[in-house]
Amino acid sequence: MKLKKIHHVAIICSDYEKSKDFYVNVLGFKVINETYRKERDSYKLDLAVGGEYQIELFSFPDPPKRVSRPEARGLRHLAFEVDNIEEAVKELKSRGIEVEPIRIDEVTGKRFTFFSDPDKLPLELYEK
Incomplete structure (x- = not known):
């Protein structure tokens, strides 16, 4: 197996519009594609990072919180x-x-x- 590069990083957010504004308008990432998936009541926003990488921003109804501090596994x-x-x-x-x-x-x-x-x-x- 020859892994060439990281293609994307996926992030699940709690407030889609707030996170979309942050990643697009604050950090300046370009929107590649935005999809609403009715069966999941979920948005998927593909963002270009530096022309080579992507962030996939997801929304799901009531996603569980993830521990980030203090340092946790993952x-x-x-x-x-x-x-x-x-x-x-x-x-x-x-x-x-x-x-x-x-x-x-x-x-x-x-x-x-x-x-x-x-x-x-x-x-x-x-x-x-």
């Missing part, structure tokens, strides 16, 4: 690469998004920080 966070972390943090803060202080990765020496989506999913900015 997916820890989703990280996005940026060229200038200060500019990205400034833009997030201007949109009312709380951002942790910028830190230095002890292994790579690169700068990074965390913020959250509307469902408190931990998201990371990692400077290239």
Whole structure:
């Protein structure tokens, strides 16, 4: 088996319109396709991330909460690469998004920080 790359990351949200606004209007991801699946009472929104990757944003009626903090087993966070972390943090803060202080990765020496989506999913900015 030869796995070539990550194709997409799927996220289930609690408030579809709020999360759609966050990922499209705050983070600036382009909508590829939006589908309403009547039999599931569910939306699926395909978003382009940097022209190579995708996020699939799903809504389902009353999805159960997932533990994210303190650190729990499973997916820890989703990280996005940026060229200038200060500019990205400034833009997030201007949109009312709380951002942790910028830190230095002890292994790579690169700068990074965390913020959250509307469902408190931990998201990371990692400077290239």
